[in-house]
Amino acid sequence: MESEDRSAAEARWLKLTRESLPAVARTRRWPVEADHCFQRIFLDTACDGVWYDRIPGRPAYAHADRxxxxxxxALAEAALADEVDLAVLNRRSLTWRRKRTVPLSGS
Known part of the structure; x- marks a missing residue:
């Protein structure tokens, strides 16, 4: 039963990020259109930071806890329903990633 639920959740995730969200991105003037960008934004937001600091493996959705x-x-569905500001979530995700990046000495 749980594996079926997990499979359904992963299928929902992929449909949202690969089909539903990219299909409306241009008309909503979102800052991203590619599936991996949507995945980054929602996984980072769900993790409250860069997802690869919390999820041990790739693809992230397959290794994330339930x-x-x-x-x-839920975040992806809220964006699709126009209940969250995708541009704000994207900026937050990019900020977390910039803060995580440490320049090499002498740079």
């Missing part, structure tokens, strides 16, 4: 995946799906 609660985290459910949060990411």
């Amino acid at each position: 609660a985290l995946l459910d949060r990411a799906i």
Whole structure:
């Protein structure tokens, strides 16, 4: 039963990020259109930071614990329903990533 639920959650995630969200991105003037960008934004937001600091493996959705995946799906659904500001979530994700990057000495 749980594996079926997990499979359904992963299928929902992929449909949202690969089909549903990219299909409306241009008309909504979102800052991203590619599936991996949507995945980054929602996984980072669900993790409250850069997802690869919390998820041990790739693809991230397949290695995320179920609660985290459910949060990411809920965020994606909220964006699709126009209930969250995708541009704000994208800026926050990019800020987390810039803060995580440490320049090499002498740079």
